[in-house]
Amino acid sequence: MSLCIFFAAPAVWDEYCDILPALLTEAGIAAEVVTEAPDPAAVDYIIYAPSAPLQDFTPFTRCKAVLSLWAGVERIVGNATLTQPLCRMVDTGLTEGMVEWVVGHTLRHHLGMDRHIVNPGHVWDPTCPPLARERVVAMLGMGALGTACARALAALNFQILGWSRTSKVVEGINCLHGDAGLEAALRRADIVVTLLPKTPETENLLDARRLGWMKRDAVIVNPGRGALIDDAALLAALDAGALGHATLDVFRVEPLPADHPFWSHPRVTVTPHIAADTRATGAARVLVENIRRAEAGQDLMNLVDRARGY
Amino acid sequence: MSLCIFFAAPAVWDEYCDILPALLTEAGIAAEVVTEAPDPAAVDYIIYAPSAPLQDFTPFTRCKAVLSLWAGVERIVGNATLTQPLCRMVDTGLTEGMVEWVVGHTLRHHLGMDRHIVNPGHVWDPTCPPLARERVVAMLGMGALGTACARALAALNFQILGWSRTSKVVEGINCLHGDAGLEAALRRADIVVTLLPKTPETENLLDARRLGWMKRDAVIVNPGRGALIDDAALLAALDAGALGHATLDVFRVEPLPADHPFWSHPRVTVTPHIAADTRATGAARVLVENIRRAEAGQDLMNLVDRARGY
Numbered sequence: 001m002s003l004c005i006f007f008a009a010p011a012v013w014d015e016y017c018d019i020l021p022a023l024l025t026e027a028g029i030a031a032e033v034v035t036e037a038p039d040p041a042a043v044d045y046i047i048y049a050p051s052a053p054l055q056d057f058t059p060f061t062r063c064k065a066v067l068s069l070w071a072g073v074e075r076i077v078g079n080a081t082l083t084q085p086l087c088r089m090v091d092t093g094l095t096e097g098m099v100e101w102v103v104g105h106t107l108r109h110h111l112g113m114d115r116h117i118v119n120p121g122h123v124w125d126p127t128c129p130p131l132a133r134e135r136v137v138a139m140l141g142m143g144a145l146g147t148a149c150a151r152a153l154a155a156l157n158f159q160i161l162g163w164s165r166t167s168k169v170v171e172g173i174n175c176l177h178g179d180a181g182l183e184a185a186l187r188r189a190d191i192v193v194t195l196l197p198k199t200p201e202t203e204n205l206l207d208a209r210r211l212g213w214m215k216r217d218a219v220i221v222n223p224g225r226g227a228l229i230d231d232a233a234l235l236a237a238l239d240a241g242a243l244g245h246a247t248l249d250v251f252r253v254e255p256l257p258a259d260h261p262f263w264s265h266p267r268v269t270v271t272p273h274i275a276a277d278t279r280a281t282g283a284a285r286v287l288v289e290n291i292r293r294a295e296a297g298q299d300l301m302n303l304v305d306r307a308r309g310y
Numbered sequence: 311m312s313l314c315i316f317f318a319a320p321a322v323w324d325e326y327c328d329i330l331p332a333l334l335t336e337a338g339i340a341a342e343v344v345t346e347a348p349d350p351a352a353v354d355y356i357i358y359a360p361s362a363p364l365q366d367f368t369p370f371t372r373c374k375a376v377l378s379l380w381a382g383v384e385r386i387v388g389n390a391t392l393t394q395p396l397c398r399m400v401d402t403g404l405t406e407g408m409v410e411w412v413v414g415h416t417l418r419h420h421l422g423m424d425r426h427i428v429n430p431g432h433v434w435d436p437t438c439p440p441l442a443r444e445r446v447v448a449m450l451g452m453g454a455l456g457t458a459c460a461r462a463l464a465a466l467n468f469q470i471l472g473w474s475r476t477s478k479v480v481e482g483i484n485c486l487h488g489d490a491g492l493e494a495a496l497r498r499a500d501i502v503v504t505l506l507p508k509t510p511e512t513e514n515l516l517d518a519r520r521l522g523w524m525k526r527d528a529v530i531v532n533p534g535r536g537a538l539i540d541d542a543a544l545l546a547a548l549d550a551g552a553l554g555h556a557t558l559d560v561f562r563v564e565p566l567p568a569d570h571p572f573w574s575h576p577r578v579t580v581t582p583h584i585a586a587d588t589r590a591t592g593a594a595r596v597l598v599e600n601i602r603r604a605e606a607g608q609d610l611m612n613l614v615d616r617a618r619g620y
Binding site for chain 2 (some may be wrong): 093097098099100101103106107108110111113114115117118119122124125126127128129130131132133134147152155156157254255256258263264269270271272273274277279
């Protein structure tokens, strides 16, 4: 019998309408992909984006899994009607894009590129930057994305301090955890990358007190979540010269409002939420593989733990 | 008894005056580092740069080794007065610095960072760049430095086309050679990195004709030698919109003269010959380790074979 897959993310249907049915066929899965579900009780799987109109999952009584297209699930994990197994997107394209953005901006700050890219005085100052092996990068968040970025930076000889809320062991990476570990990481780091999920525990993780632990020339690179940083405290630290720079890809409100002080602050670089985008080709493979697993009675990949919130 | 170490490279003494004595002490070597040698027969070791005034090594009758600060010894290997053991500098820092600069600027162009670093209109355009796996980087020059850069970029998933004048096999890298190979590499590349030595064959390698093979949006990244590129042809191609950008670290005349059009060209980024420098910290460790070895009767590292000339 053919499966009914409800694609409930209309904004990106264009990107998936060809590739998804093709990959299902390739995987030998008989399925119909629909963008409307007049009979919710007939739906086997829901493909979902947290920004989509669908909010009440109650009528989807047969649904075996809700497969999100987003890595972050904080906007749906609190939805009490969503009782089906929920998977977040972990797609190699997303990881690759994130690694490229994080390594790129880490190297940019490490090399001091900005003063060459914008050099109206035509200053020739042949002072070499230190080597990466002399720089400490704190990776706040050692999930799939943080670990991939940490490994890529370690391969370029950066000294990595991985940090997570609870103890983690990642081969080849010096890992710290808990409050004391956070203080140690922030005090030592030249560059701090924030790649944590948004949870009640991580909101405003970098507040005025913790920003105060950082070195005066240190740089924050945030491709994680806007809410990880207290915006006002960050601006105050930058204004006071207590922090070198912040390169931010994510914001509490997106697009970043035109009057937000980040736009014109000389020590802030805004990138428009491009660090990790779900690319349809890679994501469609992950969706199909999860459906294949569910149908074969195997464990789902990237299943969200509701208690932890990610 | 304390050793007498003659530091005969006055131009860079500032960089070594603190670190070198400190590392000698750390290694337990009693030594005095001097910048003048009124009694050449009292000198135990000479630290040397081929550009230094010292040319006659005859009076240094007790000298156990001449330790060059340069990787290349072509300017001293023919000096008949230099009969002492001669070591060239092999400092991993030089390769590391080059890899960091090349990977950093490749990622900068790949990610289109400049339009975020300089964004006076506060434009929020969340168009994602392609993934590195969709970009072709041509590495012109597959010596030690080019190969190290190619491997680092390949590890980030860039498609690498290595090119050298004569055929080379480098594991894991698609290598081309000769004129036909150069044309193929330039026609396909999104980013072209030039890391060739300056020889009569490589001078003006990128001339008007070959620049014309490149894609209109392609970028040149040159940390090799200024003479590899025909400056006038490059400027003409950039002005005509036939090329996207050039990021240049090396020039025919350095410092780049204040009136050179590269300085103010909107499609040129000048970096002040910082891609690969012998860093005093790393080099000083190599010097001290060689002195320690010589004093302990062990083999010197990086000893030049006079017959082979390197």
